[in-house]
Amino acid sequence: MAGKTLYDKLWDDHLVKQRDDGSALIYIDRQLLHEVTSPQAFEGLRLAGRKPWRIDANIATPDHNVPTTDRDKGIDGIVDPVSRTQVETLDKNCDEFGILEFKIKDQRQGIVHVIGPEQGATLPGMSIVCGDSHTSTHGAFGCLAHGIGTSEVEHVLATQCLVQQKMKNMLVKVNGKLGPGVTGKDVVLAIIGKIGTAGGTGHAIEFGGEAIRGLSMEARMTICNMSIEAGARVGMVAVDDTTIDYVRGRPFAPTGETWDAAVNYWRTLHSDDDAVFDKVVELEGSDIKPQVSWGTSPEMVVGVDGFVPDPAKEQDPIKREGIVRALKYMGLEPNTPITGIALDRVFIGSCTNSRIEDLREAAAVVKGRKVAAGLKQAMVVPGSGLVKAQAEQEGLDKIFIEAGLEWRDPGCSMCLAMNADKLGQGEHCASTSNRNFEGRQGFGGRTHLVSPAMAAAAAVTGHFVDVRELMN
């Protein structure tokens, strides 16, 4: 019998009951809650007269709606009354049910997918859900983690379980080593460019290979974060020393004998050598260049030395139509060099790229340089209050401010523009976020997805530039 994949192992360990109809009841170890996708779930619970099954499995924080300025004002700093009500509703629900919440003024507040790992509330081998598709982030710890809808948030609150169908196994292997200036973000954008936004649909992806093994936890989180942009709800990396070293000593991580027992188990969380995957995709790390998206889907991406594609060269009529529509929305001409795209704003932040290493990489590029004169705005939004404090301790805030970038308070911010941070109509933005959909960062806004280093390079030049040229 063939060995098990990491996904098979995680599935088996969380299987409460296999049903005759092919569906299964899966136990959920951790649920992360935020203000946007939870109010209707709590309301449903209340209407049915139900109580949360296990309070201590839940951790909440407001992130999508929070302003990134005037944090000391707390909830009063939220100008939009509808946003304020949503954040207040989360507070009320957590207070009523006794759920741990890092409220808006708590230094531990931040983007759910940043604070889980930061607190050690994300532990290897856990099953983790959240009403947010980027929950795949936590798979970097060898977790079975995925986004769910609000009905399922309620289901997990009420039963600690989900009804699931087992997915297929997919391995994305990145061989060899990455070149200098090439980051986790470039790797995942290159993967999406290769397999497409539906390439992983119905599959749990495991990212493996030498290049992945060589990455830090934060870079692995960036890669797993964008599994959903490749169509896969679940993205994972096997546990190794890098994982265990990252978790050790975090507030919610186990200690003493329990730690030792946990580590023994965590070391089993990798695919067996003889495991069989339904689908395998391989990339060479040395081939991957800094990436820039040009269109309105994350698969519409090229290397920084590339060009905006020409729809006339596309054979498939549906794809051709997609390119034509994207170019129209983006206001781009075919065959334009990527480095020739002029920018209006730069956004460094989001659950994809707002951790300390991301900020260090961006700061290293802008240090001693100035934001280009033509830009309307360049902003840095740390992923949590603790990331912000760490960056300030290292003096990164001063580097950004001296270069002319804005240094903000933590939240999802311009990744989805639910708060006041948004693009104006027709504006081009170099963004370290995860989605370049039409209107995502603001009505009529035009998003180009890049790494923090590439966004920083764009900030100081006013257009895209190969960050490796600034590093020499």
Next chain:
Amino acid sequence: MRALKQHQGLVAPMDRSNVDTDMIIPKQFLKSIKRTGFGPNLFDELRYLDEGKPDQDCSERPINPDFVLNQDRYKNASVLLARTNFGCGSSREHAPWALEDYGFRVIIAPSFADIFYNNCFKNGLLPIVLDEKIVDQLFSEAEAQEGYQLAVDLEAKTVTTPAGEAFDFEVDDFRRHCLLNGLDDIGVTLEQADVIKSYEEQRRQTAPWLFGAGN
């Protein structure tokens, strides 16, 4: 949840692939703490020419005459015909809430994004996967014949054209059972409370680090 056994309705063909949930319901409408009332803002950025705001009266807004749902012949459509990877992106259940609130009961496409597909079943909305060639045929027919309707039978797992041509589709038994009967699946899961408790007790022994962290 509203049950769905059979449904016959007018078909609206939405001819673009990778329709994402930001497109189905833009972010500014996600600030609501209710499950209802999203219908007027379904496909807001495609449907209207201006930028929509929460709690706005949409009847006075300038509409985009080119958008399929704004055409008279597709008024009151309840079957949405779509292209590949429909519902990709954000996990927001506001997307199926908006489709359902607008009046859709069935969505037919060659493929759906996983989270969206799952969310539909929780809201009395049936997503049907049909082969790309069949979807192409349905697009041609729906565009050619005004008033084109499809009949869907979830019991028999078939989609039938006005000419009587029937296509089979697959759907897993549990989801089908819940939708046919309009079941609250939390209630179904809670029937297994003892099994869940015994799993939990065993995990407390073998993996104690998984418990107590959120207190």
